[in-house]
Amino acid sequence: MSVNFKTLKSFVTAVDARSLSAAAQQLRVAQPALSQHIASLEKHFDQKLLVRSNAGVRPTPAGDQLYRHAQLILSHLDQLENDLASRSRGANTVSGPVSVGLATYSTASALSMPLLKAVRDQYPGINLFINDNFGLVLSEMVMTGRMDMAIIYAGAPMKGVTLEPLLSEELFLIAPAGMSLPGSGEGTIPLRALADIDLLLPSRMHLLRRLIDEAFASAGITPNIRAEIESSETLRQAIEARVGATILPAALAGLGSPGAALTVRKIVEPVIRTTISLCIPNHVPMSEQAKVVLGLLRAQIAQLFAAGLDTGIGAPAKESSSTN
Template sequence: MSVDFRKLQSFVKIIDAGSISRAAGLLNTVQPALSQQIAALEQHFGQKLLIRSNSGVTPTEAGLVLYRHAQLMLKYLEQASLDISRASQALAGHVSIGLATYSSSSTLSLPIIQEVRRIHSGITVHINDSFGQILSELVMSGRMDMAIIYASQPIKGTKLTPLFSEELFLVANAETDMGGSQDASLDLKTLENLPLVLPGRGHFLRKLIDEAFARVRIDPVVVAEIDSVPSLAAAVKSGIGASILPLSVVRGTPGLENAHVRKLVKPAIRADVSLCTPDPAPMSEPALAVKAVLLKVVAELIEKPQAGLMLV
């Protein structure tokens, strides 16, 4: 028995639908035919792939592995068909980019789209900055072409290309008295009793912030945890609390134009940002073209002192 793309497509659809009967309806086929395809796959791989119950089906560990690989293969088959049909034409296709929330990457989306539009008008760029999804997993599973994420350590199934490092600054509304001049830096210890609004504990930045406070042995007064940049900016502007953010986020977020911004020292807080791409799976030609544009835009941004970015 050979594993053909039709069986893989059916397998992916069953897991996405959570039910063989629902998948049969979506694929306009009959349930016994799908069951036979799953049985053939299980026989070929010598592994049980699905757990059946009254509420539907869930993949086994082996099933999850096949699901990830099947998604990649189906995606590249679709892209191959598109590339072949347009071989004599300009690059075209759909390329998705994930952008980590609360990072300078949010300021990159517009210039990336503009540059891709200028050079490769046939490519449609999809930007995803959803906090609720782990971007590296989307890249690893093939559901996203690339992502700009906070990371410096290797992530299985992906390749990380260091882009830049950015310092975090204290940002407070205009009425907050931080003491000293506007240009003076602040020791982290001076924030001991300052109300703060910060990203939730699951966010990479929050982990860096908590580790920095732990090094100076103080517990920050966190009055709210907010995983939305506009909502956090509104909280800072209203005076609910100050926050700790990259400088580019402060400068690029409406509502923080007149905020007090102070550099933090002892310790300074720095975050490394990397480009996450699939590995060892190859990238499509349109994705490679967009990657080149992305790296060009990042290089130009790093050259601007006001961006506050540093080479890693």
């Protein structure tokens, strides 16, 4: 036995599970058989692919490279099986799984419910999976074929994916209702006025956090960061509980408890702006069901522009930004 779909599936499952015994249970095979699959791959490539320890298994650098390629190969096989199954059910039937990623905190996250409803009503055979996560996580999943498309914070070119700028989004101070804030500008607040405010921000892994840190550094200010929170729901609840304020897109203020109004002020001097882009693979053919969902997603974005954009949202910015 050398390289085939079964051995690649065994290897990917072992890496995902971080345990040979757990992977064997998922695959419903004996652990010695799974170990034989891994050994055959290591013999074929003449590379050690997994490091085994009491804590489980983890891929070596060569294993990481094989893992990325194996994911693409297996995703192509899954797509082929779905396409052929759809054809056997009839040319007019569109069905199968489709995965869509939406970057945490973005205005685009508001598209999730309309997209779910549109897919349910128009294409009940499609099984839609929506992932709200970091842009770096989502773009990596798109690049490796584990996700069909994503809307992320990104403007600069990225290897392995195609980016289509959709929106320009500004960041706002979002604070508890009635919080005493410095500055006299109605609806705006200069960045320098935030030096003494307790802030709740995303972690440094996030593009928005990097943009915020760069803005404070350029102004010569050290922000008072009380906590780092990645969950938009937890962050909103913390603001409502008056733990602190945040700097994020204004869309966050529209989430959460009804009647729990928040104070929203546009940050100026400088304005902090980023780009939201559609991310699709540039080397993996898109399935028929994914093309259908992409069409629905584009239609919703067009409706967003036609209905009038929310505060701080505009056409894509000309300047590029890195990915979160």
